[in-house]
Amino acid sequence: MNMDLNEQQIGIKVYNNNATPAPEHETPNPSSNPPQPKKHRALMAKGVQKTLSKTSLLGNFLPTGTLLTFEMVLPSIYKNGQCTHIHTLMIHFLLLVCALSCFFFHFTDSFHGPDGAVYYGFVTPRGLAVFKPAVAVPEDDRFKVGFTDFIHAVMSVMVFVAIAISDHRVTNCLFPGKDKDMEQVRESFPLMVGIVCSSLFLVFPTFRRGIGCMSA
Numbered sequence: 001m002n003m004d005l006n007e008q009q010i011g012i013k014v015y016n017n018n019a020t021p022a023p024e025h026e027t028p029n030p031s032s033n034p035p036q037p038k039k040h041r042a043l044m045a046k047g048v049q050k051t052l053s054k055t056s057l058l059g060n061f062l063p064t065g066t067l068l069t070f071e072m073v074l075p076s077i078y079k080n081g082q083c084t085h086i087h088t089l090m091i092h093f094l095l096l097v098c099a100l101s102c103f104f105f106h107f108t109d110s111f112h113g114p115d116g117a118v119y120y121g122f123v124t125p126r127g128l129a130v131f132k133p134a135v136a137v138p139e140d141d142r143f144k145v146g147f148t149d150f151i152h153a154v155m156s157v158m159v160f161v162a163i164a165i166s167d168h169r170v171t172n173c174l175f176p177g178k179d180k181d182m183e184q185v186r187e188s189f190p191l192m193v194g195i196v197c198s199s200l201f202l203v204f205p206t207f208r209r210g211i212g213c214m215s216a
Contacts (some may be wrong), residue, residue, distance in 0.1 A: 027158045053108040062159055063105040063212030070098045070160075074169060083173035091173050093095035097162055102156040107149055111138055120211055123149060148204045 077090050109128055110120045113135055121130035121137070128143035137143070164170050166189075171182040 008044055062102060062163075063157055063210075063214040064096050066101045066105070066160065067163070068092065070102075070164070074167070078169040078173065083176060088173050089172060095161075095170070098164075099157050102160045103153045105211045106153040106156050106208070109143055109208045110210065111143075123208075142207070148206055149206045149208075150202060153205050155200055158193050159197055162190040166190050169173060 013119050054163075073094055077087055077094065107123050108120055109123050110118050110168070111128070113119050119130050119132060121128045121134050123143055123145040125145055127139065130137055137141075165182075166186050168182075168186075171178075175182050
């Protein structure tokens with residue numbers, strides 16, 4: 001009886017050599033995570049804005065003096081990060097002046113006079129109206145205003161607006177409290193303007209050498 005009781009009380013535990021160990025906790029690899037689409041779009045938009053503002057093609061759209069004036073005057077208006085009513089009016093006035101200069105400067109052209117100097121003037125349906133009336137203007141049809149001039153003037157204004165909108169100092173004052181919406185605009189609007197203006201530039205090339213404008 002005692003032997004049977006001891007056999008019942010003794011427990012036998014069988015170990016299986018083929019048992020797989022418990023899986024260890026795997027740390028996620030940060031490099032394996034797919035990139036977030038929002039960050040990808042933001043990086044792409046920044047690249048497009050830098051490309052749009054620094055390529056040589058932009059020189060055919062914008063008068064260089066206008067862009068330089070905008071980049072120099074805007075920091076003086078937004079130097080303290082304040083957007084009062086006066087600051088907003090000044091930014092509106094700066095945008096208006098720069099946009100008008102972008103438009104009207106594309107109706108200017110130049111030529112080399114007999115003395116070797118360069119003379120500028122406005123293109124009209126009759127020809128080039130130079131700023132110095134005593135100079136003889138060559139009779140050439142290229143000095144007459146045409147449909148292409150209006151196309152390039154509109155493109156110039158569109159490019160300037162795209163560059164102005166891509167600046168957070170402008171959007172913070174003109175559209176306060178809409179940071180998320182303006183972020184989306186800054187990402188997509190310069191890209192759309194670049195595609196449209198590049199296509200129109202190929203269809204309607206220009207060879208004018210106006211004030212602050214480079215020839216194609």
